[in-house]
Amino acid sequence: MRCDAARNRERVLAAALELYRERGGAFTVEEVASxxxxxxxxxxxxxxxxxxxLDELARPFFEQLLTTAQAAHGHPEPAERLEVFIRAMAEQHAIDGVRSGRLWDAAVARPLRDEYVRTLGLILAEARAAGRVRADVEPYDVGVVVWSITGLIDATQHAAPVIWRRYLDLLVDSLRPGGERPLATRPVTQGDWEDLVAASPVLRLG
Amino acid sequence: MRCDAARNRERVLAAALELYRERGGAFTVEEVASxxxxxxxxxxxxxxxxxxxLDELARPFFEQLLTTAQAAHGHPEPAERLEVFIRAMAEQHAIDGVRSGRLWDAAVARPLRDEYVRTLGLILAEARAAGRVRADVEPYDVGVVVWSITGLIDATQHAAPVIWRRYLDLLVDSLRPGGERPLATRPVTQGDWEDLVAASPVLRLG
Amino acid sequence: MRCDAARNRERVLAAALELYRERGGAFTVEEVASxxxxxxxxxxxxxxxxxxxLDELARPFFEQLLTTAQAAHGHPEPAERLEVFIRAMAEQHAIDGVRSGRLWDAAVARPLRDEYVRTLGLILAEARAAGRVRADVEPYDVGVVVWSITGLIDATQHAAPVIWRRYLDLLVDSLRPGGERPLATRPVTQGDWEDLVAASPVLRLG
Amino acid sequence: MRCDAARNRERVLAAALELYRERGGAFTVEEVASxxxxxxxxxxxxxxxxxxxLDELARPFFEQLLTTAQAAHGHPEPAERLEVFIRAMAEQHAIDGVRSGRLWDAAVARPLRDEYVRTLGLILAEARAAGRVRADVEPYDVGVVVWSITGLIDATQHAAPVIWRRYLDLLVDSLRPGGERPLATRPVTQGDWEDLVAASPVLRLG
DNA sequence: CATGAATGAGTCTTCATTCAT
DNA sequence: CATGAATGAAGACTCATTCAT
Incomplete structure (x- = not known):
């Protein structure tokens, strides 16, 4: 019965994911079951x-996110990797359709998040070496940029995907070097990032 | 009695606002009352x-937003108005402390939103005339930029305000002209904007 | 509506008491309500x-118990008070019909319990002065005697009240002086008593 | 396979007994199984x-109880047997650690109970012949005495064993002859005893 | 036979909304 | 008008029991 059980587990997870995409946490366990x-x-x-x-929903989401990040890092042209990375993250997020909201904070996401940030650091270093990014941008800044675009994707993916695509173009452009003024605010640290994640909007029901 | 009634109404509203700021919709009517x-x-x-x-909470919020926008538009130096506008919107949003989430969609916000977008259009035109903004940025793009920063503010205001401030710096910079590549995606239209607003995350409880 | 509310409160309490007597905690809140x-x-x-x-059920029970104890203490003949006390406690317990089980431990019973033990101490002192009780019996011993008889009452009140009455006769007799052998075990202390109460069988449902 | 089956049965019973001792019926079947x-x-x-x-738990308990009773009956000094019997019953109950509550009523206990009462009758007759017990005490009275002490043991065994030991001393003393007043209530009959057992507190979960 | 997966009625508890006083 | 009592439909979670593998 292992086999049936596993199938049922997947069904439950699939049903929950569907509902999460549709209503972001506002569903009953009975609905999932039925x-x-x-x-x-x-x-x-x-x-x-x-x-x-709900936490378990986060696992494949973040695994996929990490895979996407690593694929971007494997891109043949190091100078392009940062832009590829950001665009790929956005695309995957849009495809996946999960409103990431609460999920970044799921216990299961912790180790994946760390690896994700590490990969991001590598990519940024390469972009910097290639002179393809503003000198004052730090790894967590890129994390925040991606985080912000996912918020937009969550909100507009179904209704008006053009919005997040255009915004993404603008964001990508904003990271490029050339004529920029120094940023007045200090870079985002790991601690700031943790706070961001911890405070991300809770979509769960009471 | 009119007077008492009005006072009660205000008290209720004030209590609801307080609770909304603290817990974003996750409070009971009894709590508001008491x-x-x-x-x-x-x-x-x-x-x-x-x-x-909850809808009624949106009114003063948007009124204040509009006032802030108009104040920015009244700034003595037209060329600076766009940056002033964006920074002022962010500041006010942070000060106000409302998690804007649901509020943009409140019926009461409709006329205010229109006026807000109109003002934004004026400001952008002036910035463009002064050569202080990328030529390919359109009014609703600015709206989206502000919308996206408010999402970050909502999430980080208490925990790590440095995050949104730095991101704001980056965004403001991204709108400046000079060496930009043309944006690949078409501009955001009013319809897109309406969709964005309508799809903004619902923070209401079930 | 204070009046109606109070009436309803009483009704709820009465319904709960009825059910507690019938089934000792094994009832649903819906049953109480209906x-x-x-x-x-x-x-x-x-x-x-x-x-x-359930805790609230304890209050009148213990108030009555205390009243009964004090009435016994007010009995005209000091020498008789101890026997009167024990018999009265048993009678009241039988009349009240509450399976005392869990109730002794209710928070509400604490102060009443203390007063009860104090009264018991006075009565015992008088009985001793009158030479109507074994010299080696201490106040908490009497408490335990009463506690043990209530256990029997709970179990037999409906089915075979003769049992507890006969046992009570025997117990009362056992406390009288004359030819007794010294008790081998040390007296029961307040701490022991607290433990007894705390460990009394929990009749509540999970 | 018989062998495995029997072993499993014993394991289940042992697990259930452990849990019954720990939590008196408040455990799940899954817990027993695991x-x-x-x-x-x-x-x-x-x-x-x-x-x-749960009923099956009663069997070894009563078998042991009966063994203990018979051992007391085999005590070399007939005059001492009653006291030995009572003390031994209490000790065994305390050692066994079963909260006897429901168990006396288990179908399985029926024949054992009868044998137990018979043995008790023999012991009492001997005590009476030796003038070591009040003349008005009947067999079922002794049964009730033991039953009542077990209630106390159940409640205090872990927390304050001193309580039941002292109470036991008192009870044993109460059965001795000398200066007693006649008992006002009629003796306990077999029917009363059956009722007592049937009405013993149900510790089963709903 | 053993396993443990599946079931679903039943429990407590919450809270938006209505309505008697 | 104001009050706060009453309502009852949900919702999360448990667990004895059944049954497919």
Missing amino acids: RAGVGVGTVYRRFPTKNAL | RAGVGVGTVYRRFPTKNAL | RAGVGVGTVYRRFPTKNAL | RAGVGVGTVYRRFPTKNAL
Whole structure:
């Protein structure tokens, strides 16, 4: 029965993901169960809590995000990698369709996040070496840029994808060197980043 | 009695605003009532529904936003107005402390939003005339820029305000002319904008 | 509406008491509500928790117990008071019909319990002065004697009241002086008593 | 396979007994199964119902009780047997650690109970012949005395064993002859005793 | 036979909204 | 008008029991 069980687990996860995409946390466990074609008890057998279920949604999301980041880092032309990275992150986020909101804070995302930031640091270093990025931009700045674009994607993906694409163009351009004025505010640190993630809008229901 | 009634209405609104700032929609009507020093019945006398009450929170918020925009437009140096405008919007949003989320979509915000966009158009035209902005930026692009920064402010205002400030610096810089590549995506239209607003994350509880 | 509210509160309490007598904690809040002729919400308005409701059941029970103890202490003949006390406690417990189980431990019972033990101490002192009790019996011993008889009453009150009455006769007799052998075990202390109360069988449902 | 099956049955029983001692009925069948190292299905193969399992717990308990009673009856000095019996019952109950509550009523206990009462009758007759017990005490009275002490043991065994030991001393003393007043209530009959057992507090979960 | 996955009725609790006083 | 009591539909979670593998 391992096999059936695994299938049901996937169904539950799929149902939850669907609902999360549609309504961002505002669904009942019963809905998940019935959409997955199982009883509530089955949901609770696999996930001790509704929140645990939501957390589990984060795993494939971040795994994919990390894969995308690493693929960008593997791009043949180092000088292009930063732009490729940012655009790829946005595309994947749009394709995935998850409203990332709460998920960045899921326990499961922690190690993946770290690896993600590390990759981002490598990419930025290369872009800097190639003179393809403003000198005053730091790794976490790029993280914030991506974070901000995902917020826009979440909100506009279905209704008006043109918005985030145009905004993305602008953002990408903003990172390029040339005639920039020095940034007045100090760079974003890891601690700031943690705070950002921890404070990201909670879409869960009470 | 009119006077008492009006006072009660204000109290309720003030209490709701406080709670909204603290917990973003995750509060009960009883809490609003008790913080306002009235009974629930009184809240329901003034506002037919909890959602109606939340909508009403949007009015002063947008009025203030509009005032801020107009003040920026009144800035003595036309060439500076765009930057002043963007920074002022961010500051006011941060000061106001409202998580704007749902509020842009409130019925009450409609006329104010239009006026806001009109003002923004004027400011942008002046900036363009003064050569202080990329030629390919359109009014709604600025709207989106401001919208995106407010998302960051909402999330980081308490925990790490440095984040949004630095990001704001970068954004402001990104709008300046000089060496930019043409934007690949078409400008944001009014329709896109409406969609953005309508799809903004709903922070209401179920 | 104060009046109605108070009436409803009483009804809820009465319904809960009835059910507690019948089934000792094994009832649902919905049952309490429907037997009281109100909705569940009304129950929860008055009592934040099912356990809080059960605790509240303890109050009149212990108040009555204390009253009974004090009445016994007021008995005209000091020498008789101890026996009168023990018999009265048993009678009242039987009349009240509460399975005392959990109630001794209710927060509300604390101060009443202390007063109860104090009264018991006075009565015992008088009985000793009158030579009507074994010299080696201490106040908490009497408390335990009463506690043990209530256990029997709880279990047999409906089915075979003769049992506890006969046992009570025996117990009362056992406290009288004359030919007794010294008790081998040290007296019960206040700490022991607290432990007894705290460990009394929990009849609440999970 | 018989052998495995029997082993499993014992394991389940042992696990259930452990849990019953720890939490008196407030455990799940899954807990029993996992502590026994089997699946729930296996538990249900051996015991049709959770209650049936609990009933089965009574068997060794009563067998031991009976053994203890018979050992007391075999005590070399007939005159001492009653006291030895009572003390031994208490000790065994305390050692065994079962909260006897529900168990006296288990179907399985019926024949053992009868034998137990018979033994008790023999012991009492001997004590009476030796003039070591009040003349008005009947067999079932002794049963009730033991029953009442077990209630105290259940409640205080872990927290304050001194309590039941002292109470036991008092009870033992109370049965001795000398200066007693006649008991006002009629003796306990077999029917009363059955009622007592049947009404003993139900510790089962809903 | 053993396993443990699946079930779903049942429990407590919350809260927007209505309505008697 | 104001009050706050009453309502009851949900919702998250538990667990004895059944049943497919």
